[in-house]
Amino acid sequence: MKKERCKDVWLAVAGLVISDEGKWLVVKKKYGGLKGMWSLPAGFVNKNETVDEAVIREVREETGIAAKIEGLIGVRSGVIQDEISDNMLIFLLKADRFELTVQLDELYEARFFAPEALLKEPNRSMMLEHFLSFKKERMQTILDGINPGNQFGYTSYKLFM
Template sequence: MSKRGNVWLAVAGVVRSEDGRWLVVKKKYGGLKGKWSFPAGFVEQYETVDEAVKREVLEETGVTVTVEGLIGVRSGVIKNEISDNMLIFLCRPQDDAVIFQQSELSDAAFMTKEALEDDPDTSLLIHSCINQVNLSLLKGTEPMNPGDIFGYSSYKLFF
């Protein structure tokens, strides 16, 4: 069992620039080593999922984003042991200057849809996402309190 237990929760940021380019990264490790993928990572115990995606995109690429909403869920089971789940968020960049995290990544860039479609190193998730015609967007509410009895330090809904 890993330090995350047998149920994993991760987030990915689908970041599109105003001119339609996609922010992608190449990891130095794991199953996506050498492949273009979206900036992504695990949710930490002290944060909501939308806070996690903003942190991950910033840590990996240096790009500050605004979360537009939730657009998808990836869910799988690894070797009949680990439930691996990822929430996929649409994000808007506040700038397009990429300074990638060299300890984890070999590259990061804003790329066109055509360049990603033609690159053999583009991941399945990117191919699936960039070819969606209609992305459904679940927007997050402002923080709220469902009742002091629950003890939430942060609470949001996405509709």
């Protein structure tokens, strides 16, 4: 019953990784609605992971960049053709290192771009320009290690505030 009820609700994540020089990590996907366009590394949340674990995995899988969560910086939500609820949480991440290993099965390319240069790129996600104005001080951080009650059976529980 539960699977049928939620089959048309998608949950995805994207990660904004900023280099020490202020450049943004972007990828050019080989598939989907952003095929051939610069966008943030992103993907769907798996059934056995939290959203923050998913974005760390997706960024690492697509680009080879190991990173840590700094906080939640945005939510994108939309409905596709009156049928699918399409939702994405966007996180700011801090990379441990900046050497790229591009996942060529899914991507044409990955690179660090100055944000202003991204605006001049004709093939870029519209969402990128909106993140130029994000304010780190408005970012929500993770409260981890809390238990809302054993009756729920959570194996992982995090609150973003």
